[in-house]
Amino acid sequence: MRIVAAARAALWTPFRAQGRISGEALDCVGLAAVALKAGGFAGAVPEGYALRRGDAARVSGQMLAAGLEPCAEDETGALLLCASGPGQLHLAIGTGAGIIHADAAIGHVVERPGAPPWPVIGAYRLGD
Secondary structure, three states: OHHHHHHHHOOOOEEOOOOEEOOOEEOHHHHHHHHHHHOOOOOOOOOOOOOOOOOHHHHHHHHHHOOEEEOOOOOOOOEEEEEEEOOEEEEEEEOOOEEEEEEOOOOEEEEEEOOOOOOEEEEEEEOO
């Protein structure tokens, strides 16, 4: 799947808030944008957002309005919206066997096996 392949191509890209360039700097939104673009997504990518105080309902609405569809959490290539902390949202790409995400604590885009370590509050895929 092109979405997972694009996310894997971004592995070890340094983390930087508001980062948008694979191989140079990405945050979780930048990683999602790179991966979804590889899958054919032409929607707008949010910019200028706060790292905290995320509104899950608003973000979910934005994803649906951009043409993404709800899907199962374990679907390969799913864009996962996670609650990574109080008032903090995080995006990850599901691989079918784990996730790929921009990890601020590690400082890079990484792949980890198994279920996400945070509650998944939404899963989305490209519309048909």
